[in-house]
Amino acid sequence: MTAADVLLLGLGAVAVGSGLLVVTTRHLVRAGLYLVVCLGAVAGLYLVLTAELVAWVQVLIYVGAVVVLLLFAVMLTRAPIGASDDLDRPGWPALLVGGGAGLGLAALLVDAFRWTKVDLPEAGTAERLGTEIFRSWVLPFEVLSVLLLAALVGAIVVSRPDIGTRE
Amino acid sequence: MPLWLELTIRVAGVVVAFLTLPLIVGQAEHKVMAHMQGRLGPMYAGAFHGWAQLIADGVKFVQKEDVTPRAADRPVFQLAPLVALVPYLLVLLVIPLGPDDLVGQALDIGLFFALAVVGVGVVAVLMSGWASANKYSLLGGLRAAAQLLGYELPLVLAAASVAMAAGTLSLPGIVEAWEPWWLLWQAPALGVFFIAGVAEIRRPPFDMPIADSELVFGYMTEYTGLRFAFFLLAEYVGIVVIAALTTVLFLGGWQGPFGDDYLGWLWTLIKVFAVSFVIIWLRVTYPRLREDQLQRLCWLVLVPVALAQLVLTAAVKIAT
Numbered sequence: 001m002t003a004a005d006v007l008l009l010g011l012g013a014v015a016v017g018s019g020l021l022v023v024t025t026r027h028l029v030r031a032g033l034y035l036v037v038c039l040g041a042v043a044g045l046y047l048v049l050t051a052e053l054v055a056w057v058q059v060l061i062y063v064g065a066v067v068v069l070l071l072f073a074v075m076l077t078r079a080p081i082g083a084s085d086d087l088d089r090p091g092w093p094a095l096l097v098g099g100g101a102g103l104g105l106a107a108l109l110v111d112a113f114r115w116t117k118v119d120l121p122e123a124g125t126a127e128r129l130g131t132e133i134f135r136s137w138v139l140p141f142e143v144l145s146v147l148l149l150a151a152l153v154g155a156i157v158v159s160r161p162d163i164g165t166r167e
Numbered sequence: 168m169p170l171w172l173e174l175t176i177r178v179a180g181v182v183v184a185f186l187t188l189p190l191i192v193g194q195a196e197h198k199v200m201a202h203m204q205g206r207l208g209p210m211y212a213g214a215f216h217g218w219a220q221l222i223a224d225g226v227k228f229v230q231k232e233d234v235t236p237r238a239a240d241r242p243v244f245q246l247a248p249l250v251a252l253v254p255y256l257l258v259l260l261v262i263p264l265g266p267d268d269l270v271g272q273a274l275d276i277g278l279f280f281a282l283a284v285v286g287v288g289v290v291a292v293l294m295s296g297w298a299s300a301n302k303y304s305l306l307g308g309l310r311a312a313a314q315l316l317g318y319e320l321p322l323v324l325a326a327a328s329v330a331m332a333a334g335t336l337s338l339p340g341i342v343e344a345w346e347p348w349w350l351l352w353q354a355p356a357l358g359v360f361f362i363a364g365v366a367e368i369r370r371p372p373f374d375m376p377i378a379d380s381e382l383v384f385g386y387m388t389e390y391t392g393l394r395f396a397f398f399l400l401a402e403y404v405g406i407v408v409i410a411a412l413t414t415v416l417f418l419g420g421w422q423g424p425f426g427d428d429y430l431g432w433l434w435t436l437i438k439v440f441a442v443s444f445v446i447i448w449l450r451v452t453y454p455r456l457r458e459d460q461l462q463r464l465c466w467l468v469l470v471p472v473a474l475a476q477l478v479l480t481a482a483v484k485i486a487t
Contacts, residue, residue: 029297033243036290053276056283060323064286065316071293072312081240081300126276126336 007048015041023094026083032071039063051124177272181259188439189403193221195440196403196447203451224396231392238300239389247298248390248397251291254284255404262411263339265421265431270339277338278330281412282323285367288401289315292369292376295398296386307385310458311369311376317465318366318373324473325360328480329353329416342420349417352483356476357417359469364413365446366465368405372453375461410442411435418442 018038022031039062046055122128133141157163194209197220201208213219235244261277263270274280289312296308330336332353333344350357366373377385387398414420418438421431456464 027240030240030243033290033294052274053279056276056279060279060283060286064283064289064319068289068293068312068316071290071297072309072316075293075297075305075309079297081238081298126279 004048008045011041011044011048014038015045023089023098026085026087028074028084028087029071029079029081032067032074035070036063036067039067050120050122053124053126053129181256185256185259185404188407189400190221192406192440192443192447193399193403194218195443196450197221199444199447200451203448228392228396233392233394234389236300236389240298240300243294243298244389245394247291247295248394248401249291250294251288251401252397252404254287254291255401255408257284258408259404259411261338262408262415263342263420264435266339266343266428268339269421269432273339274337276336278326278336278341278416281338281408282326285408286315286319288367288405291401292386295390299386299389301389303382303384304386304388307376307378307382307388310378310382311386314366314369314373314375314461314465317462318363318469321359321465321469321473322363322367324470324477325356325363326412326416328356328473328476331477331480331484338415338420342415342422345419345422347419349419353417353476353480355472356480357413359473359476360417361409361413361442361445363465363469364409365449366461368402368409370402370406370446371450372456373461374455375458378455406443406446407439410439410446413442414438 015038018034018041021034022038025031025034039058043055043058043063046052046058194217198208198216209217209220211217212223235241258281260272261270261274261280263273292311292315293308296304296306296311299305329341332349333341335341335344369376376382377387379385382388387395390398414435420438421427421435423430423434423437427434
């Protein structure tokens with residue numbers, strides 16, 4: 001086993017473990033904080049696989065913005081310190097769906113690749129990603145940006161009831 | 168030089184910078200503020216003009232009792248000051264001091280790394296605000312989160328403008344590509360980046376989250392002793408980091424009037440301290456913004472200006 005393998009295994013264990021804690025903990029805000037750890041570990045996985053840019057995008061967007069928004073929303077509504085015992089979570093269906101999807105995908109991937117060795121592509125630097133996105137993937141990129149723009153406009157319309165009402 | 172020796176020297180250099188620069192800035196803040204307000208400031212500690220005041224403060228903080236409120240979420244409460252401090256230490260790793268690899272660790276995407284890691288600081292503020300079990304702290308934490316999320320956008324957009332102009336995300340690369348006329352061309356981005364940066368480290372006039380006249384001390388209300396000192400240190404390191412990023416991105420880093428090759432580090436330091444001085448100056452000059460004014464400034468002024476600057480940069484870049 002190389003150092004990269006050890007790192008991958010370790011970070012993967014951290015990601016899975018903190019991910020489990022996110023869904024099992026009874027502390028609402030701590031669940032969000034475990035999510036920070038989980039997403040950070042995933043960013044670490046990207047780093048080990050030499051996808052630098054994706055790793056730091058993950059930190060900037062998910063840790064720095066998405067989780068913070070999530071925590072912000074939780075704290076605005078109800079965020080007691082200590083365990084909340086009145087959480088009603090559909091435990092079994094969630095376990096079935098989540099566990100089934102996870103194990104199924106794992107089995108599929110393990111079966112598909114067996115012991116095939118895949119060489120790491122060149123490092124995912126900003127330059128290389130830029131070339132890829134704006135050469136081979138321009139159309140998906142543009143479609144995605146239109147989709148995001150539509151979502152943005154939609155969010156503004158939904159959050160402002162005074163738009164579109166006629167007296 | 169063997170790899171391990173080089174690594175040790177680099178890390179030690181960054182740690183020394185991390186331990187000294189914030190103290191110098193902190194001491195400068197005491198003295199500059201005092202003189203601007205017509206008083207002397209610290210005069211006794213260390214005999215000569217109170218140069219050892221912050222060391223004395225540090226000793227005092229270490230001796231104080233470390234109180235955790237009974238209702239607080241203990242582990243989260245105790246972890247928050249560290250989460251506030253560590254990101255800034257990491258950012259110092261990638262800021263170049265001079266040419267020829269005089270940098271903790273030259274990253275290909277240093278700018279991106281710096282912005283991403285600075286953004287993690289919000290989590291610490293939310294953690295401390297919530298875990299204190301104090302409504303003033305919680306309000307402070309929420310205000311800080313709203314402010315940091317808002318100002319992150321103009322900060323990143325202004326930095327993106329420079330990265331576009333230089334054609335690279337590497338911080339030494341940006342300094343190398345920098346030319347004096349960028350001061351003119353990138354001036355709006357410089358303004359946006361500096362203002363958003365000051366807001367990002369929650370310094371006055373953007374200190375709504377702390378607002379001592381209404382929120383006691385915001386998310387830091389319940390902290391005492393060493394943990395409080397960590398928050399203070401994080402604030403001073405924040406000044407150094409924002410000043411250094413402004414220097415490297417907009418003011419030409421190690422480029423000076425002469426002798427860039429061997430005096431580069433001096434030019435960088437002079438510029439960093441000059442920008443830090445302006446940040447301190449702002450604190451003494453301007454009254455605190457109200458929460459709605461703060462958000463208005465961000466979304467109605469800074470973001471549009473930053474977007475316009477991006478368009479301008481792109482146009483000039485395509486034209487030349």
